[in-house]
Amino acid sequence: MNSNSSPIIPENTDVRTCPINPNHWYAVARSCEVKRLPYSIILWHQAIVLYRDQKGIIHALEDRCPHRQVKLSHGSVSGNDLECAYHGWRFNREGKCTFVPYLAEHQKLPSCQIRSYPVLELDGFIWLFPGDEQALKQKSLQPMGVPEWDHLNYIATVSVINCPGHYSFLIENLMDMYHGHLHNNYQAWAAAKLQNLSVEQNRIDAYYEAQSYYRIDKIWSISQLFFPALRRLHPEPLTVSYIYPHWQSTLGQDFKIYCLFCPVHSTYTRAYLIHFTSLEAFWRLHKLPIKFRRFLKNSLFGSAQKILDGLVAQDVEMIAQEQAAYLENSSRKTYELNPTIAQVQKFIREQALCT
The missing domain is CATH 2.102.10.10 (Rieske [2Fe-2S] iron-sulphur domain)
Incomplete structure (x- = not known):
């Protein structure tokens, strides 16, 4: 897309109609x-x-x-x-x-x-990269990447999100850690409290303090993912980041998750949610042959599929309701108490203005 032919986006544009900034991967x-x-x-x-x-x-x-x-x-x-x-x-x-x-x-x-x-x-x-190729060359823009994908110490699970809503609804959902009430036993954290909010040119970082059972320091501790009765909560820092146009989160030392966006149009978003469980704590495992570690990583791929798909299904249902309500009456006032969401909406408008 050539910047000379891009539409002019008013600064007060409704965030639910904002286009993507094409000058990203x-x-x-x-x-x-x-x-x-x-x-x-x-x-x-x-x-x-x-x-x-x-x-x-x-x-x-x-x-x-x-x-x-x-x-x-x-x-x-x-x-x-x-x-x-x-x-x-x-x-x-x-x-x-x-x-x-x-x-x-x-x-x-x-x-x-x-x-x-x-x-x-x-x-x-x-x-x-759907944008201006001259901008790509001049700025040497690179994809965000997922460095844990091939790392032997991280076990991956991928869930595809097909969301009948504008991409702003999905990124707000991901940045807002106060909706844990929805997920019950599917999530690894509870009682999140926003501690700090950092805003830079191309990213927003929200820092929460949360309670988590997700500490993978012994082989048996992985069973906490599947048996709620075994879970023991402890304090853990939770960080969620909007690194335009994608999302990334970390929970303590053992949890990392990405959401890679592919917005289809103004009322439909496709995305990939990638969950990583860290094996960093198992130092004896690191001494084993590379081939065996690769076999183990591949064998455990998708081990958190039920949990991840369950989270996605619950979130998509809520976002579909949000989108339907917006289409029914776009002027209806909403009420927001999390300052992260206001920053996300401002950020989306700013990125739309860059097109």
């Missing part, structure tokens, strides 16, 4: 989701197709054949190009037409061009 798919066939995604109203070339390198194009405007994601990969299912036209990673099967000798290839997007594969996810 968004997580649009897991690496394992994009295999041999083209893969369709939508990022803030933009239909995009992901595909792998012969070497397995990921590419991203506008999901539209300029010939008849059908979806390229319904086609196939031919060599390093993407082939349209309708007439067999092919397009390279730059979005240029490279082949038309019925082209006559005296005819030239059409000069049509579809948009290509900067795309990277990092830490188990595919990251896409």
Whole structure:
């Protein structure tokens, strides 16, 4: 998106209608989701197709054949190009037409061009930059990344969030640790109290003091995740951070969680929630062979799936109600006591103004 053609966003714009700031990297798919066939995604109203070339390198194009405007994601990969299912036209990673099967000798290839997007594969996810490529080069912008993904001391669980609401509802939910009343036995913390709030150019950090049972210092202590009767609460610092456009949280030394955003449009948000359990406390484990530790990490992948999916389902239900209520009457006043939420809303408007 060229900044010269971007819409002007008034400073008092309703946060529930704010667009994303496209000049950031968004997580649009897991690496394992994009295999041999083209893969369709939508990022803030933009239909995009992901595909792998012969070497397995990921590419991203506008999901539209300029010939008849059908979806390229319904086609196939031919060599390093993407082939349209309708007439067999092919397009390279730059979005240029490279082949038309019925082209006559005296005819030239059409000069049509579809948009290509900067795309990277990092830490188990595919990251896409939908904004101004000049800004990308000038500022050397990089994806946030998930460094624990390949780290042998962290066990991962991933839950996909399909949320029928504007992305602001989801990030407010994640930044507000006062809604633990909703989750009962699904959450690892209780009685959160906001201690401090830090606001910088591209991030907000909210520091809470909470009660937690999530201390993984003995093998048996992992059973606390599954058996509430074994849980013993203790004080633990809880930090939640909005690192635009994504979210990150830590609870003590043993808990880390990310939410990677892919807003689809103004009333629908897709995101990936990644939960990490740390094995840092098990020092004897660190002396074992790398292959065994890798096997253990892979074997335990998804071990917190039931808990994570349960949390997501409860939050999505509430956000769906919030979105429905907003659409029914957008002028209805709401009441907020957590200062974090006011900062989040201001931050979203500021980022929208940057488009």
